Amino acid sequence: MLAEAVGGWLSNSLALLADAGHMLTDVAALALTMAAIWFGTRPATARKTFGFYRLEILAAFVNGIALVLLSLWVIYQAVSRWRSPPEINGISLTAIAAGGLLVNVVAAGLLHTRHKDDLNMRGAWLHVMSDLVGSIAAIAAGAMILVFGWFWADPLCSILISLIIIFSAWRLIMESVNVLLEGTPAHISLGDVEATILQTDGVSGVHDLHVWTISSGLHALSAHISHGPSIGQTELLASVRERLNSGFGIEHLTIQMETLDHKSEAIYVCTTGTKCFVRAQGR
Secondary structure (H helix, E strand, O other): OHHHHHHHHHHOOHHHHHHHHHHHHHHHHHHHHHHHHHHHOOOOOOOOOOOOOHHHHHHHHHHHHHHHHHHHHHHHHHHHHHOOOOOOOHHHHHHHHHHHHHHHHHHHHHHHHHOOOOHHHHHHHHHHHHHHHHHHHHHHHHHHHHHHOOOOHHHHHHHHHHHHHHHHHHHHHHHHHHHHOOOOOOOOOHHHHHHHHHOOOOEEEEEEEEEEEEEOOEEEEEEEEEEOOOOOHHHHHHHHHHHHHHHHOOOEEEEEEEEOOOOEEEEEEEOOOOOOEEEOOOO
């Protein structure tokens, strides 16, 4: 980051300065990611009954916002330069950008394993990948300046970098907002979940069905299930849980069992890694 900032200043390259700016946000983003992961491992309390899992989602949201704002600033600067591109040292631009590319390739490899399953890690990975693309674009701009003397290639590449980053960051923001608003996970169809429950032997109806995400990879469900009086609730619950876990990966369940006349008998709570237990009505 420091090498690109100094090199961008000396070579008068906006592409290098933009890439250095993205690396600066990487430092903040990775620090935020690490802090969120650390807080997320803290146990639940009486005031934070789900623990601090949601800090990971908040970190992803903040990272996405930071990427968009920085990209808009770079586009503004690039448009200002477009009309009268300044002279740029193509050799310095290309050499420093090549060094930045090497660093970003290593960083992206380190973060690659968990970025698909963890929204917080995906935010950090997107920061690094945006810098990697930025380094490639800066190298391309340096090559065009050296070979053809096209100084306008520098602001052009900066705009292209920023548009790619905004596209990726916007998806990250939308996914984070969906989690914060208790939205149904994108990969889960509420209709399919309802159909799966209704297909379970003994189930006669389901209502007040909700599915949401607590944190990346941790989904929860609550529902009221109606059944006939001759059906054993323990066996029925085990069957429903097996279907939901194998079909949708939902392990944290809160299910209220009701007879056909809609009189609640008991609320069953199933949490990840533990057995189900009965929460008596009114307690």
